[in-house]
Amino acid sequence: MMDAKHATLVHWFRKGLRVHDNPALSQIFATANVAPEKFHxxxxxxxxxxxxxxxxxxxxxWRFLQQTLDDLDQQLRQLHSRLFVVRGQPVDVFPRxxxxxxxxxxxxxxxxxxxxxxxxxxxxxxxxxxxIKVDTHCSHTIYNPxxxxxxxxxxxxxxxxxxxxxxxxxxxPKVLELPEKLSKKALPPKDEVEQHDEAAYDxxxxxxxxxxxxxxxxxxxxxxxxEGLRRMKESLRDELWVARFEKPNTAPNSLEPSTTVLSxxxxxxxxxxxxxxxxxxxxxxxQPKHSQPPVSLIGQIMWREFYYTVAAAEPNFDRMVGNVYCxxxxxxxxxxxxxxxxxxxxxYPFIDAIMRQLRQEGxxxxxxxxxxxxxxxxxxxxxxxxxxQRVFEQLxxxxxxxxxxxxxxxxxxxAFFHQxxxxxxxxxxxxxxxxxxxxxxxYVPELAKYPNGCIYEPWKATLADQRAxxxxxxxxxxxxxxxxxxxxxxxxxxxSAAYKVNREVRTGKAExxxxxxxxxxxxxKVAKSTGNAAKRKR
DNA sequence: AGTATGTTGCATGT
DNA sequence: ACATGCAACATACT
Numbered sequence: 001m002m003d004a005k006h007a008t009l010v011h012w013f014r015k016g017l018r019v020h021d022n023p024a025l026s027q028i029f030a031t032a033n034v035a036p037e038k039f040h041x042x043x044x045x046x047x048x049x050x051x052x053x054x055x056x057x058x059x060x061x062w063r064f065l066q067q068t069l070d071d072l073d074q075q076l077r078q079l080h081s082r083l084f085v086v087r088g089q090p091v092d093v094f095p096r097x098x099x100x101x102x103x104x105x106x107x108x109x110x111x112x113x114x115x116x117x118x119x120x121x122x123x124x125x126x127x128x129x130x131x132i133k134v135d136t137h138c139s140h141t142i143y144n145p146x147x148x149x150x151x152x153x154x155x156x157x158x159x160x161x162x163x164x165x166x167x168x169x170x171x172x173p174k175v176l177e178l179p180e181k182l183s184k185k186a187l188p189p190k191d192e193v194e195q196h197d198e199a200a201y202d203x204x205x206x207x208x209x210x211x212x213x214x215x216x217x218x219x220x221x222x223x224x225x226x227e228g229l230r231r232m233k234e235s236l237r238d239e240l241w242v243a244r245f246e247k248p249n250t251a252p253n254s255l256e257p258s259t260t261v262l263s264x265x266x267x268x269x270x271x272x273x274x275x276x277x278x279x280x281x282x283x284x285x286x287q288p289k290h291s292q293p294p295v296s297l298i299g300q301i302m303w304r305e306f307y308y309t310v311a312a313a314e315p316n317f318d319r320m321v322g323n324v325y326c327x328x329x330x331x332x333x334x335x336x337x338x339x340x341x342x343x344x345x346x347x348y349p350f351i352d353a354i355m356r357q358l359r360q361e362g363x364x365x366x367x368x369x370x371x372x373x374x375x376x377x378x379x380x381x382x383x384x385x386x387x388x389q390r391v392f393e394q395l396x397x398x399x400x401x402x403x404x405x406x407x408x409x410x411x412x413x414x415a416f417f418h419q420x421x422x423x424x425x426x427x428x429x430x431x432x433x434x435x436x437x438x439x440x441x442x443y444v445p446e447l448a449k450y451p452n453g454c455i456y457e458p459w460k461a462t463l464a465d466q467r468a469x470x471x472x473x474x475x476x477x478x479x480x481x482x483x484x485x486x487x488x489x490x491x492x493x494x495x496s497a498a499y500k501v502n503r504e505v506r507t508g509k510a511e512x513x514x515x516x517x518x519x520x521x522x523x524x525k526v527a528k529s530t531g532n533a534a535k536r537k538r
Numbered sequence: 539a540g541t542a543t544g545t546t547g548c549a550t551g552t
Numbered sequence: 553a554c555a556t557g558c559a560a561c562a563t564a565c566t
Binding site for chain 1: 558559560561562563564
Binding site: 159160161246247248249250252293294295296299300303366367370374410417418419421422423424425428429 | 543544545546547548549
């Protein structure tokens with residue numbers, strides 16, 4: 001039976017899968033170490049086995065999580081604790097453990113995603129009903145989105161520069177050291193843990209999480225805090241590279257990543273954004289000649305902060321309809337084109353190479369994301385950014401609700417970015433940094449024998465040449481599904497028309513068209529200012 | 539009302 | 553490596 005004189009302190013891991021710079025975890029450890037004879041400590045992660053069947057997570061992402069949990073357990077064991085993986089749904093799990101563990105304090109890191117807010121509110125209520133104290137800490141981002149919004153007079157700043165000017169007025173939080181090792185008395189006794197069901201709290205295995213092992217690609221970016229910290233150190237070793245970093249000058253199609261690939265670690269919180277930011281600041285102090293946001297490395301972290309802030313203010317951030325930021329654009333469904341894009345069969349080698357790298361490895365360069373996102377939406381296929389978002393959500397190791405939706409809106413010129421007449425060429429863009437097409441040859445190997453002159457445009461090869469290169473279009477590799485030079489011009493016109501409609505709705509010109517008003521407005525100003533909308537303009 | 543600005547376009551020049 | 557025209561957007565600020 002449970003030792004009657006012990007209460008339990010619980011830290012709930014969700015994101016923030018690390019022991020360094022983790023205020024909510026540190027609070028538990030510090031509280032226990034003050035009175036170790038009184039408290040047992042249980043850091044938990046809740047895994048709902050039912051989630052495997054419906055959530056949009058591909059095999060590579062499950063592997064990343066599984067490796068991350070394993071590593072987290074190891075890190076906790078070095079601090080004389082361990083990870084308790086509890087199976088079930090939070091609303092079922094907590095009432096159970098509150099009682100059986102005699103929980104006195106629960107801590108966790110705050111999140112902004114709508115489903116997380118709902119979940120956390122439910123757990124907060126359960127804790128309150130059970131008389132259990134809950135403490136939360138904001139440590140997934142450098143700045144608390146709520147504070148940024150408050151500082152900007154209750155509204156999220158919708159331009160990057162404005163965002164920067166707001167956060168410059170805020171303090172950057174202190175980065176925490178590792179928590180002190182847990183007093184051995186504070187670890188629940190082994191027999192008590194095992195009595196429940198031996199191995200019931202163990203980390204999930206790869207076999208348990210990955211339903212389709214055939215989808216696993218090469219493990220180029222293993223999950224975990226240890227690997228995240230190692231990767232950060234490696235990225236920061238060359239201080240001149242750090243100081244001179246300018247994102248637009250990095251190649252989207254190098255065979256080895258031209259950027260840090262810290263995004264998956266930041267997404268799961270294996271690496272603290274606050275620590276990375278602090279380390280960059282220190283390097284830049286020693287390197288007075290350095291690049292600036294938005295293109296610098298600190299600028300990249302600030303994009304993450306920016307998207308978290310705007311997303312925190314809009315529950316419909318991942319949808320077009322009812323989204324305060326998002327222009328309403330009449331995208332069209334076209335299942336065969338979406339399918340071709342999704343699986344790298346558009347007939348544009350650069351686009352297909354990127355989509356295949358994404359599927360195999362779970363990470364593609366940011367500019368590669370631009371190229372394929374523009375292609376799917378306003379550039380070529382005229383398919384909704386929400387479709388692309390879904391595919392990225394499944395495949396990207398760094399998939400993050402706020403960043404994924406924000407970037408899709410950006411690229412589709414639906415929000416934050418509006419120069420829709422700047423269209424990426426699926427042929428020209430990649431040539432700049434890889435004129436020989438090494439990247440295409442790797443990820444679209446059927447084209448490997450094509451000469452440099454037509455590796456980006458295989459349709460320019462004659463049938464005889466196609467045979468000679470061992471890859472006939474329409475047989476071994478698809479014909480291109482659209483002619484970019486034609487459709488991109490038509491699509492610019494469609495964008496122009498869509499912008500015009502949105503403008504009219506915004507300024508009240510289309511008040512006699514109630515359907516348009518409803519669909520476009522959502523929460524836009526026009527919805528509540530119908531009275532003076534007419535006199536505001538014209 | 540007018541102007542400056544905006545993470546990373548392309549094609550065609552020098 | 554940098555300059556220009558292309559057609560032309562929203563936002564912030566004056």
